[in-house]
Amino acid sequence: MTIDLILFLVLSLVAIATALGMLLSRNAIYSALFLVLNFITVAVFYLLLGAPFIAMAQVTVYAGAIMVLFLFVIMLLGAESLPKAQVLPWQKPLAITLAVLLSAEAAFLLVTRARPEGQILHPEDIANSMDNLREMGMVLFNQYLLPFEVTSILLLVAMVGAIVLTRKEKGEQK
Amino acid sequence: MVPINYYIILSAILFTIGALGVLIRRNALIIFMSVELMLNSANLAFVAFARAREIAMGQPNFSGQIFVFFVIAVAAAEVAVGLALIVEIFKSKRSIDVDQMSSMKG
Numbered sequence: 001m002t003i004d005l006i007l008f009l010v011l012s013l014v015a016i017a018t019a020l021g022m023l024l025s026r027n028a029i030y031s032a033l034f035l036v037l038n039f040i041t042v043a044v045f046y047l048l049l050g051a052p053f054i055a056m057a058q059v060t061v062y063a064g065a066i067m068v069l070f071l072f073v074i075m076l077l078g079a080e081s082l083p084k085a086q087v088l089p090w091q092k093p094l095a096i097t098l099a100v101l102l103s104a105e106a107a108f109l110l111v112t113r114a115r116p117e118g119q120i121l122h123p124e125d126i127a128n129s130m131d132n133l134r135e136m137g138m139v140l141f142n143q144y145l146l147p148f149e150v151t152s153i154l155l156l157v158a159m160v161g162a163i164v165l166t167r168k169e170k171g172e173q174k
Numbered sequence: 175m176v177p178i179n180y181y182i183i184l185s186a187i188l189f190t191i192g193a194l195g196v197l198i199r200r201n202a203l204i205i206f207m208s209v210e211l212m213l214n215s216a217n218l219a220f221v222a223f224a225r226a227r228e229i230a231m232g233q234p235n236f237s238g239q240i241f242v243f244f245v246i247a248v249a250a251a252e253v254a255v256g257l258a259l260i261v262e263i264f265k266s267k268r269s270i271d272v273d274q275m276s277s278m279k280g
Contacts, residue, residue, distance in 0.1 A: 002175075004175060004176050005176055008176040008180060012180070012184045015184065015188065016184075016187055016188070016191070019187075019188055019191040019192070019211055020191060022191075022195070022204075022207060022208075022211065023191055023194060023195045023198075023199070023204075023208070028201060028203050028204060031203075031204055031207055032207065035207050035210065035211065038188075038211065038214070039214065042214055042217070042218055045181070045184075045218060045221075046218075046221055048176065049181070049221050049222060049224075049225045050225060050228075051221050051224070051225075051239050051242075053239065053243075054217075054221060054239050054242050054243065054246075057243060057246055058217075058246065061246050061247075061249075061250055062210070062214070062246065062249070065250065066210065066249065066250060066253050069253055069254070069257055070203065070206075070207065070253070070257070073203065073257045073260065073261060074203060076261065077203075077260075077261070077264050077270065132234065135234060135236065136236045136239065136240070139236045139237075139240060140236075140240055140243070144240050144244075147244060148244075151244055151247045151248070154247070154248065154251050155247060155250065155251050157251070158250075158251035158252070158254045158255050159254065161254070161255045161258065162254045162255055162257075162258040165255070165258040165259060165261075165262055166258045166261055166262065
């Protein structure tokens with residue numbers, strides 16, 4: 001088994017577990033946080049597949065903007081009351097173990113992927129280079145320029161729609 | 175290199191979990207999150223297929239990744255409008271349980 005395969009299997013377990021956690025947890029805030037973890041795992045899959053730009057867009061747009069919006073609405077509605085703060089006895093040791101595992105894994109990857117002269121070896125040099133991003137930008141703004149502009153119009157429409165929907169009507173009693 | 179099949183299987187599992195969430199949960203917010211999960215799994219399949227095509231063609235190909243980029247943008251727009259709708263429904267019904275959204279009148 002290669003390193004990539006082990007990484008894939010562990011991460012896919014994490015992805016499935018967090019998706020199930022999102023599905024099964026009673027508290028909407030826990031669901032949102034599980035979903036954030038799931039999105040970050042999928043971003044790592046994008047990196048493994050040689051799509052660094054999509055991975056970063058995934059982290060900033062999905063895990064960042066969209067989930068913050070979700071959490072904001074959950075807090076705003078207050079529909080889900082937080083349970084009483086209960087201390088789980090196994091939580092702290094488990095968290096420490098997982099953190100140590102994560103740092104050991106990261107250190108292992110950094111050390112094994114490093115060249116003797118001190119350079120970090122990328123999983124795919126070509127896929128993660130700047131040339132790749134430049135090529136993608138060229139394709140996006142030449143071949144797919146019209147869809148890009150249509151997307152910007154769509155975002156504008158969504159923005160105006162959200163404002164109109166949540167605006168108070170004139171003279172409305174709330 | 176991980177076989178592309180594995181990614182497709184993972185994508186199918188995630189999509190199934192998302193579909194299950196839409197079917198069994200009654201909280202509108204959780205249903206929304208499940209829809210996001212389904213979009214995400216479709217994106218994963220897109221990137222995996224784009225990678226397979228790159229390997230088969232032997233040269234970089236960005237169409238799949240750019241489609242994923244558009245899907246992410248559309249998902250952002252969808253979330254903005256959808257959450258605004260949920261806030262409005264909560265204001266009028268004091269609940270976001272989808273079972274109670276049965277009347278057509280506001």
